[in-house]
Amino acid sequence: MTRTTGARLIADSLVRHGIKAVAGIPGGANLPLFDAISQTPTRIVLARHEQGAGFIAQGMARVTGQAQVCLATSGPGVMNLLTAIADAKADSVPLVCLAGQVPRALMGTDAFQEVDVYGLTIPIAKHNVLARRAADLPRIMEEAFAIAVSGRPGPVVVDVPRDVQTEEFDFTSWPAPRLGSGPAESPGTPGPADLAFAASLLARCERPVLYCGGGARGAGAEIAVLAELLDAPVVTTLMGLGLLPPGHPRLAGMIGMHGAPAANHLLTRCDMLVAVGARFDDRATGDAKRFCPGASVIHIDIDPSEHGKNRAAHVPLAGDAVRTLGALIPLVPARARPAWTAIRASLGLAHPYALPGLDDPKSPYGVLAAAAEILGPEAVVATDVGQNQMRAAQAWPCHAPGKFLTSGGLGTMGFGLPAAIGAALADPSQPVACVTGDGGLLMNVQELATLAELGLPVKILLMDNGVLGLVRQQQALFVGGRYTASTFAARPDFVALAASFGIAAIDLEPCRDARAALAAVLAAPGPALARIPVDPDAHVYPMVPPGAANHEMILEKRHDHAHS
Amino acid sequence: MTTPIRENTASESPRAELELATRDALGALRHVAACLARRSHELLGLSCLPGPAGQGRLLVAVADDGRLERLLAELRALPEVCGAQLSRAAGAALVPAAPVAA
Ligand SMILES: Cc1ncc(C[n+]2csc(CCOP(=O)(O)OP(=O)(O)O)c2C)c(N)n1
Ligand SMILES: [Mg+2]
Numbered sequence: 124m125t126r127t128t129g130a131r132l133i134a135d136s137l138v139r140h141g142i143k144a145v146a147g148i149p150g151g152a153n154l155p156l157f158d159a160i161s162q163t164p165t166r167i168v169l170a171r172h173e174q175g176a177g178f179i180a181q182g183m184a185r186v187t188g189q190a191q192v193c194l195a196t197s198g199p200g201v202m203n204l205l206t207a208i209a210d211a212k213a214d215s216v217p218l219v220c221l222a223g224q225v226p227r228a229l230m231g232t233d234a235f236q237e238v239d240v241y242g243l244t245i246p247i248a249k250h251n252v253l254a255r256r257a258a259d260l261p262r263i264m265e266e267a268f269a270i271a272v273s274g275r276p277g278p279v280v281v282d283v284p285r286d287v288q289t290e291e292f293d294f295t296s297w298p299a300p301r302l303g304s305g306p307a308e309s310p311g312t313p314g315p316a317d318l319a320f321a322a323s324l325l326a327r328c329e330r331p332v333l334y335c336g337g338g339a340r341g342a343g344a345e346i347a348v349l350a351e352l353l354d355a356p357v358v359t360t361l362m363g364l365g366l367l368p369p370g371h372p373r374l375a376g377m378i379g380m381h382g383a384p385a386a387n388h389l390l391t392r393c394d395m396l397v398a399v400g401a402r403f404d405d406r407a408t409g410d411a412k413r414f415c416p417g418a419s420v421i422h423i424d425i426d427p428s429e430h431g432k433n434r435a436a437h438v439p440l441a442g443d444a445v446r447t448l449g450a451l452i453p454l455v456p457a458r459a460r461p462a463w464t465a466i467r468a469s470l471g472l473a474h475p476y477a478l479p480g481l482d483d484p485k486s487p488y489g490v491l492a493a494a495a496e497i498l499g500p501e502a503v504v505a506t507d508v509g510q511n512q513m514r515a516a517q518a519w520p521c522h523a524p525g526k527f528l529t530s531g532g533l534g535t536m537g538f539g540l541p542a543a544i545g546a547a548l549a550d551p552s553q554p555v556a557c558v559t560g561d562g563g564l565l566m567n568v569q570e571l572a573t574l575a576e577l578g579l580p581v582k583i584l585l586m587d588n589g590v591l592g593l594v595r596q597q598q599a600l601f602v603g604g605r606y607t608a609s610t611f612a613a614r615p616d617f618v619a620l621a622a623s624f625g626i627a628a629i630d631l632e633p634c635r636d637a638r639a640a641l642a643a644v645l646a647a648p649g650p651a652l653a654r655i656p657v658d659p660d661a662h663v664y665p666m667v668p669p670g671a672a673n674h675e676m677i678l679e680k681r682h683d684h685a686h687s
Numbered sequence: 688m689t690t691p692i693r694e695n696t697a698s699e700s701p702r703a704e705l706e707l708a709t710r711d712a713l714g715a716l717r718h719v720a721a722c723l724a725r726r727s728h729e730l731l732g733l734s735c736l737p738g739p740a741g742q743g744r745l746l747v748a749v750a751d752d753g754r755l756e757r758l759l760a761e762l763r764a765l766p767e768v769c770g771a772q773l774s775r776a777a778g779a780a781l782v783p784a785a786p787v788a789a
């Protein structure tokens with residue numbers, strides 16, 4: 124038995140869970156906690172905005188697959204964290220968010236910097252808890268880390284009043300975490316009858332497709348085996364990028380709003396859809412009623428509440444993807460499906476898909492291709508949101524899960540820079556690319572200071588088009604070309620801006636040999652920014668109009684309105 | 688099989704009663720209410736019954752619009768809830784019944 128305080132207990136639990144770095148900002152309500160953490164080996168990264176801290180922790184979590192930690196003080200501090208929490212929930216990212224709260228005696232009095240953290244985070248966190256007594260913290264912290272990573276991962280919020288941080292108590296031992304009762308927390312494998320039924324449907328189908336999302340993350344090998352047995356193509360969502368390496372014979376590309384045409388067309392033709400860790404999100408399915416209209420569905424998901432949410436499944440299989448596929452594979456007979464192979468080949472010919480300007484390092488696609496080639500297959504890329512993100516999803520060759528970090532479910536502008544910092548913190552030995560837009564960079568631009576301080580090799584590829592590009596594209600195509608509030612009249616000098624933070628920066632626009640300049644930026648130690656000028660009227664194609672079916676994607680290079 | 692269409696026909700649907708065993712009554716109440724609201728379930732009635740040592744029971748009457756299995760899965764996943772089951776058929780009153788096994 125040892126005498127300790129709430130704050131020291133929390134700090135010890137971070138060490139116990141292997142947390143090497145936390146990101147946050149101190150304030151009155153979490154000073155004891157910062158003080159306690161400073162006395163442990165865990166490094167404190169001072170972000171410049173709590174949203175930045177949340178995304179830095181997310182960057183670490185998305186790369187490592189382990190729960191990571193961010194901290195904010197009460198009131199405005201935790202309010203600033205909310206977007207990063209909701210973002211982590213949407214993309215199933217394990218986080219433990221430690222919020223300071225006003226002392227217990229002041230709670231409920233509208234005290235200075237008091238907000239109802241518990242109430243605010245109910246709909247956006249996987250779990251939230253208010254620590255009422257320091258003696259409860261051993262259990263609360265064990266549960267927080269366990270719940271964040273178990274089943275379908277997600278953010279856990281722990282709200283700790285200041286006087287609970289300073290309260291002394293006798294610590295005896297770390298209790299075993301008590302998890303929820305549902306299979307989402309302690310998933311087994313589906314029952315033999317369900318697996319046998321799934322296998323019988325698979326044996327009979329003629330045109331199977333494997334549709335994989337972020338939940339398939341660890342199951343690339345099993346997916347490849349099943350695809351081989353079924354002679355089936357594998358398509359992924361934005362969150363599933365990297366599941367199979369580029370050029371893998373089974374990989375048919377990304378589906379959805381800006382997906383590969385042949386991949387989207389495959390879905391229209393399939394008679395069997397095996398969904399693995401994918402949740403039939405509207406950005407992936409287009410008009411849900413016309414998504415794989417003729418297909419039977421086998422839906423493998425660790426979270427049983429995903430079954431039947433957006434699409435009824437003939438066989439819902441609740442379980443971890445690796446184990447469920449491992450149990451299913453021995454039951455599935457190998458069979459070549461030459462007719463389906465022929466259809467796939469003809470779809471590929473009918474819907475060729477070439478990104479423009481891939482060989483021009485001054486073009487948006489070309490700079491991505493060049494950077495990816497220079498950085499190599501191990502590189503991590505974090506994107507922001509907008510055209511820059513969709514171009515990166517299309518052009519960046521993703522070799523493994525956890526290497527393409529993007530805000531998929533919430534689509535949060537401002538994600539890219541802090542997430543890239545987090546990724547670099549997790550592994551500072553190799554450069555991390557940050558693909559961002561001129562709008563999104565400004566949404567967390569303050570983290571350039573954090574980056575400069577850390578000196579990490581984050582390489583910002585700034586796609587500077589002077590507009591909210593994806594918004595402008597939608598206005599061009601669907602709002603009669605009326606560009607309301609999507610053009611920046613004032614455009615910062617981004618090279619000077621980065622330089623003012625002490626970050627090396629280069630404008631590729633005047634460079635004669637842009638590729639060599641880019642290579643030099645990527646090879647230099649420490650952070651850097653490269654500005655790439657982008658035509659504000661260059662659209663990202665293909666594009667499925669909102670509400671349309673995936674096969675109704677628009678392919679033309681320019682829309683009339685784009686010139687008006 | 689077609690994609691289920693989510694139209695608001697709940698008020699004409701039969702009702703169902705869910706019985707939840709809870710660990711933290713207030714936390715469970717807030718989370719269950721939030722879950723129903725987030726998924727646009729029609730709440731017909733709710734009662735919260737104390738049990739021994741912080742445990743308790745929530746009885747939740749909702750319209751049965753064909754999404755009960757999913758709703759139960761989602762409620763079971765809540766750490767504040769340690770058991771969830773369909774209690775009994777339409778029209779039943781919200782009165783205490785035998786506790787749910789945790
Ligand atoms: C926080 C937030 N606000 C608004 C939006 C809506 N939105 C989506 S894309 C986009 C434009 C992004 O512009 P920019 O960062 O310059 O990237 P580009 O599309 O030009 O590459 C906007 C405003 C969003 N996704 N996130
Ligand atoms: Mg822009």
